[in-house]
Amino acid sequence: MHEHAVVESYSLKLMITGGVHGAGFRPFIYQLASQHSLSGWVENTPQGVVAVFEGPKGAVENAVAKIRTEKPPLAEINNIEVMEVPVAGLSRFSIVESRYPRAHEGPDDGPRVAEDVLPVSIPPDLGICEECQAEFQDPSNRRYQHPFITCVNCGPRYTIIRALPYDRERTAMGRFEMCSTCDREYKDPGNRRYHAEPVCCHDCGPSLQLLSLQGQVIATGLEAARYARDLLRAGEIVAIKGIGGYHLACDATNTRAVRRLRDWKGRPDKPLALMASDISEVRRYCMVSTIEEHLLKSPARPIVLLRPKPHDNGWENARGTVPRANRGLRPGNGRRPEGLTGLDGLADSIVLDSPYVGVMLPYTGLHMLLFSGNGPHSLAMTSANKEGEPMIYSDTDAISRLKCGPQAILVHDREILRRVDDSVTMTTCNNVRILRRGRxxxxxxxxxxxxxxxxxxxxxxxxxxxxxxxxxxxxxxxxxxxxxxxxxxxxxxxxxxxxxxxxxxxxxxxxxxxxxxxxxxxxxxxxxxxxxxxxxxxxxQHHHAHIVSAMAENGLSGEVIGVAFDGTGYGYDGTVWGGEFLLVNATEAVRLAHLRYVPMPGGEKAVREPWRMAMMHLKACGFSNHEIEEALSRPAVLSDPAGAAKDTHGCFASSWRVAMQAAEAGINSPLTSSMGRLFDAISAILGIRTIVSYEGQAAIALEAAAQNWATTKRLGANHPARTAGQRGLAEQAFVIDQTGTPWTIDPAPLLKAVVERSREIPRGEIAFLFHEAVSEVVIRICQLLADEGFPRDVVLSGGVFQNRLLFEMVYPGLRRLGFNVYSNxxxxxxxxxxxxxxxxxxxxxxxxxxxxxx
Missing domain, CATH: 3.30.420.360 (Nucleotidyltransferase; domain 5)
Known part of the structure; x- marks a missing residue:
């Protein structure tokens, strides 16, 4: 008779922190336990997921090892704390109800919870997954065309949470009682909707209504979505309640609808987002790389800034300059602005001045409904609010504040508990950059x-x-x-x-x-x-914080050279900084070099009217008032957003003389070292943008002109505009004065060259060469500082480096010289x-x- 070896039980307790709530983590742990025949339990806590595995030691250790390697796709694990605990002799594995312990109180057999423990595992709102999309489009599926289709891998999270842990009764879905079928799915650990808190169907979930601006019900249910779709197709504007707030939408191919949308919003020039029905629709208008496609389809479903397809739009002539007949015209009046080279078939005014189109894909079943059937293929979208106000997210505000704008309001009865706007991203140097964090x-x-x-x-x-x-x-x-x-x-x-x-x-x-x-x-x-x-x-200090933000994200300690370029930041000396080279650690920022100071005549008015910065930069170069007037008196320079070319002997001449006198007298003319304001000045000197309606517009238009010219010449950031032996805008675009501390960077040679050569070569080429000159001076100063013994770790931060053309010149240029380069x-x-x-x-x-x- 053989004796059977007794296998001793072994028990480990795990505390798993990170993005583990709302990501299917508990059913994943349950399935791991089942695969290894383990007993125990798993639960959500405010700090993450706690689990106990009990069984043979080898099986327990194998299950623990698989947590990181086989985790759910949406889960992010920061840490797994493992401790051996006494064997409790449990007979099965269970998922226990989540508990939120009071201060100083823990689970029955767990550690005490301190008052200041931060629950870091809060799930974000996620775009519709591929499996839910397939069910949505399957007529035989019970969730066919369900506007609120969701599972453990997608759907609203953060915007519906009332309290942690993340369980249905603590969300805006708590008021919707599940039908028997949804309840079975919710309780089945093997189902994709197991403990998917927003789970519902046509029979038990939120309902749609289409309302008039007076709040009267026009249609309900799927008919409400179809009615809204027909309105969009007919050229009307519809307000749509989404995950984190209301959007205003119209058919992106309808020029009149887009203009009405801009007029109501109070956004004459700032780009609108484009929601395309699918990736093939995106490719009709934009160039999409592999990394950009993955980003568009990712669970976050952000807005991605894409380059339009190259196309001869007839805006510039063969020399790359704007024909005289087109000067002074307002973008959106039937001619596409310089820099935007594709988008044929879409309304001209979707994107103005920018080299990029902000594109996103549908991220809810409701959005998919609007594109179904005979719906539009692309929608122009923007948050439902007047420019400068927060996005509307409550139903009451939608009725009271959306007067005279949309034709109707598409609402549902799932409450939005937090206002969360769309995220905005781009790719640069083969990395994803988040420009706005949101949904x-x-x-x-x-x-x-x-x-x-x-x-x-x-x-x-x-x-x-x-x-x-x-x-x-x-x-x-x-x-x-x-x-x-x-x-x-x-x-x-x-x-x-x-x-x-x-x-x-x-x-x-x-x-x-x-x-x-x-x-x-x-x-x-x-x-x-x-x-x-x-x-x-x-x-x-503003620029200290910019650099430390990138240092923190990249895990840097010690000292770095920080290059902080932006429009405005209050300096230690009370002036407006923004063109800074700093020696930075976590506690201190020492100024090593900066752009030469110039006055900002009119203060904030100089931000809205870039011709003022052009005037002062030229004055600082030694231009006489007569030469400044001549440089700023060309027809292209005098164009403004109102579309009227000003008479040089009329109001413009009067305005610039008054501004000059105020600057010379030191009246409301703070000094600035801002690189953003230098970009504005160049844009104005070239006649690209002299007056703006939103922050950064002049610099964005300048990049667009450079990108457009480079596209026609098949150039890129890594392909210089000139061959060996050819000079750029100037032999030495910037003069670096190293006699004092900090060093001063003088752009006088560059500015003189811009004025002189703008008579000879296309302004798009000058814009490109300007970007090259700025990148070269950044690289040169970093090398000079390194030669002086300063760190070879360089951090690039600040809004100017959102400029992809500039960043893709500076970042690899520094790396080629052996610098370690970091950014946000x-x-x-x-x-x-x-x-x-x-x-x-x-x-x-x-x-x-x-x-x-x-």
Whole structure:
């Protein structure tokens, strides 16, 4: 008789943190246990997922090893803490109901939970997955054309959560009782909809209504979507309730509809987004790389900035200059602007001035309904609000604020609990860059590679492209894009987001961080909240924060050369910085070099009227008033958004003389070293944009002109515009004065060359050569600094580096010389990511025993 060996049971307890809520992680753990014949349990907690495996030691260890290698596709694991625990003798594996322990109280057999433990596993809203798309399009499936189709791999998350852990009763779906079929799917661990909290069907989910602007019901259910689709096809504007708020949409091929949309929105020039029915529709208009296609189809479903297909649009003549007959015309009046070279078949005014088209694919069943049947193939879309206001997300606001704009409002009765705008992304140097964090990325935490210990900090960002950052442990949670804080509703929204983070995450920050600018709304709000909570306020200089944001994302400690180029940032000396080379660590930024100061006549007015910066840059070069007037008096230069070419002996001549006198007298003319303002000046000198209707428009149009010229010449950032022996715009475009500290960078030779050579060569070529000159001076200064013993780690940040043409010249150029080059990828490179740098710098300052401003 053989004796059977007794297999001893072994038990491990796991704490798994990261993006593990709402990603099918519990059923995944259940299936792992079943495959290995293990008993135990798994549950959601505020900090992640806790599981116990019990069984033979080898089987337990094999199951644990597979967690990282076979995790669900949407899950992101930050850490797995493993501890051996006593064997409980459990007979089966179960998924237990989620519990949210009170302070100082843990699960029955688990550790105590501290008050300031940050639950970092909050799932973002996800675009419709391939399996749900297939079911949506299958007439035999019970969820055929279901507007709210979802599963564990897709659907709303963050925008419907009331409290953590993420369970149905704590979401906006809690009021919808599941039908018996959905309930069986929800409770079946082998089903794709197991514990998919938004799960529903035609019989038990939210319902659609199409409303008039007075709130009267026009149609319900699928008929509401069909009616809305017919309105869009007929050239009407429809407001659509999405995942994180309302959009305004119209047929992208209908020029009149697009213009009406712009008129109501108050957006004369700023690009609109394009939602295309599928990837083949995108390829009709745009060039799409493999990485861009993957990004468009990713679960985040962001807006992706794409280059239009090259096409001769007849805007420029053979020399690349604008024909005299076209000068002074407003873009969108039947002629496509310089830089936009494709999009035939779409309304001219979808994108103006920009070298890119912002494109996204449908990310809900409701969107797919609008494209079905005889619906349009492409929609022009924008958030449903007046320009500068927060996006509408409540049904009440939709009725009260959408007057005279759309023809109808397509609503549903699932409540949106948080306003979350679409994310905006682009690709550059074979990397994905997030320009605006919103749906699909928020509230995923950024796991920092350094500085993981220290105070919990809430940072308030800047007044432009405002977003907040909550830093706890080694994780930084960047909030959704809030917008510009000039509008009081945006300021209220920022406060609401802060309190929402405190409540949802049970967080109690030890400090507040903000910008150094004394006039920022964000500075005032942060100061008030710090006072109310009795915690310190740490002010961090704008460009210091830009560089630290990229350092934090890339896990850098120690010192780096920071190149911070943007439009506006309050400097230590009270002037407006923006063309900076800095020696940076977490606690300090030392100015090494900067662009030469020039006055900004009219202050903020100089941002809206780039001809003012052109005037002052030319004056600083030694141009006489007569020469400045002559340079700015060409017909192309005098065009403005109103479309009227001004008489040089009329109001323009008067305006620039008054501005010059004010600058010379030092009246409302702050000094600036901004690289963004230099881009504006060049754009104005070339007659591309002299007056703007939105931030960055002149620089964007300048890049568009350069890109368009390069496209016609089949050039790229890595293919110089000149061959060996040919000169650029000038022998030495910038003069670097190294006699003092910091060094001064003078663009006088460059500016003189732009004026002189604009008479000889196409302005698109001059725009391209200007980008080359800027990239060359960045590389040259970094090399000079390295020769002086400064670090060879270079960080590029600030809104100017959103310019893909410039970045793709600078980034590889530095790398070819042996520099280690870093930048922002997950945190926006513009002011939308500055709160991350503020939070990390503030923590470092507190740790070092330093307070106040940095």
């Amino acid at each position: 699909g990325y928020v509230p995923l935490s950024l796991e920092l590679g350094c500085g993981q210990e220290g105070a919990t900090v809430l940072a308030w960002g800047a007044d432009s492209k405002n977003a907040l950052c909550l830093l706890h442990g080694g994780n930084a949670l960047l909030s959704q894009h809030i917008g510009d804080l000039d509008d009081v509703r945006s300021r209220d929204e920022a406060k609401k987001v802060a309190h929402d983070l405190f409540s949802l995450l049970h967080s109690n920050p030890h400090a507040m961080a903000c910008d150094l600018h004394p006039g920022y709304h964000s500075t005032a709000i942060a100061a008030d909240m710090a006072l109310a909570r009795g915690c310190p306020l740490i002010q961090v 990828w997950q945190a926006p490179i513009n002011d939308g990511g500055i709160a991350l740098g503020q939070a990390v710098a503030a923590r470092a300052l507190l740790k070092a025993g330093m307070g106040g401003r940095t």
